[in-house]
Amino acid sequence: MEGLQEQLKRITAKLQQVVQSYHLLQKEHDQLSREVVTLRDKEKARLIRIDELEMKMTALQTVTGQLNDGEKKEVEKRINRYIREIDRCIALLSE
Structure with missing residues (x-):
């Protein structure tokens, strides 16, 4: 009976570790997801800026x-x- 209780304690401890790891990974995933959104927004803004500058450059070349x-x-x-x-x-x- 005592061996069964020891196995149950080990399983419980391992389960707690897995749950704790899951929560840590979930937090990391959330943080990385926010970073991805931020980086995509920055990329979009930079692409818009590049397009604007290319249009200005073309307009300037056209005028000159x-x-x-x-x-x-x-x-x-x-x-x-x-x-x-x-x-x-x-x-x-x-x-």
């Missing part, structure tokens, strides 16, 4: 006439894409 033929075609495509998107938004607002 420093674009080659390939860049001019790319600017035209981008402008046409913006126009289509604006037209789509106007159509949605008109509904």
